[in-house]
Amino acid sequence: MKRVLTYVAMDSNLRCPVANLVSLVEESGFNNEPNFVEKLCDMLFRVYADCNLFEEGCDKMEACLGLFKRMVEFNVEVTVYSLTIVIDGLCKRWRVKRAKDLMIEMASKGIKPNVVTYNTLINAYIKRMDFEGVNEMLRLMEVDKVEYNAATYTLLIDWHGSSGKIDEVERVFEEMREKGIKADIHVYTVVINWNCKIGNTKRAFALFDELAEKGLVANVHTYGALIDGVCKAGEMEAAEILVNEMQTQGLDVNQLIYNTLIDGYCKRGLIEEAFKVQVIMEKKGFENDIYTLNTIADGLRKLNQPEEAKRWLLTMIEKGVVPNVVSYTTLIDIYCKEGDFVEAKKLFQEMKNAGGKPNAVTFNVLIDGYSKKGRMNEAYQLRDEMRAKGIVPDIYTYTSLLHGECIFGKLDDAVELFNEVRQKGLPLNVVTYTAIISGLSKEGRSEEAFKLYDEMTEAGLTPDDRVYTSLVSSLHKT
Incomplete structure (x- = not known):
């Protein structure tokens, strides 16, 4: 019977929704054969799930839930397997509360959820960043x-990792092993990944060893996590060794790893090496995606090659790579530094017209x-537009405005902005202090400048040469 149903499910000409098949059963008078209905309904869900045909299996969620109600009305003994499939479908459609309510409702009817059911809901709550739901x-x-099974622990490890709680990641991992649950390659990869993300590559390699x-074989994701970790640490030689090793294991380098290598080389200022990887990636049949586009452009920009960065971005866009907010922001930054505000504003408007939402960095x-050009009215208008769009001005916003006021001698306005930053509780950085100290020193207000210098050092911030030069200059002016 299962083979026949599988054949029907896999044939696009014969396939039809589960609800339709159940209606056919009802019309055929099988309602008085509960054992048959039970087995048929349960098997239909199994077949469609095994064939990855959830849409066809449920048609619409309401039809699926209606089917469940009819099965309950027929006194059909619905299995937890079928229940879990429906819960998974609801979760995938972000109807997590309905899924939880269904689980509780079915539990009251004697269909107890198993670990897979719970894992499905835990995963949904994690994706929604609903930590209260996870704890429930x-x-x-x-x-x-x-x-808990291995999948539960993997979800919890990922959950704690995404919350930055690496100690909890290690605790849960250790608890899992103490309970005798064998950690598979997926669990190890998740723990390795989170250690790499916080820069603890020593621990990551210990786990890799x-x-x-344990008789486990590293997969592409395991190598990818390690390569990402060493690239972030600037250890490109180690990254090359790992790439060679994974290839000798018969594992192909995917686009994510190629982009990781490109990013690592760009961060080290090795732009030629980044381009070599990009060429290899293209030869392997991978197209430049938006990440490749932005990474190389940013690398060129940081090497003070704005024209090359601009040319690269525009060439890739012409080739069909659709720019995103990061791409537009990089181009806008280049035009602003060139003083071409007409082109910068044009791109800003073009991004909005294309449906892109400028973020805090863009503004x-x-x-x-x-601000650096003294066009403070336009700068404040943008600050107001930020607020209108619900984007909260951050320390970089205030520092730019403050710096602009200082450059053009409006110290009282600069001091007012500095005090506003304090009132808002934004974290003051070296650049903010340097701007206001330089401004005060320029006007000979050395007492105020030295007071902020003391405040800066007490906060654990290290002044640079500009601060000392400004303070000495203020004494001469005094």
């Missing part, structure tokens, strides 16, 4: 005495450009 599921699991002892780039 964990509490219910404890009440129902449902033991454990794999052979800050423009505000900084206008």
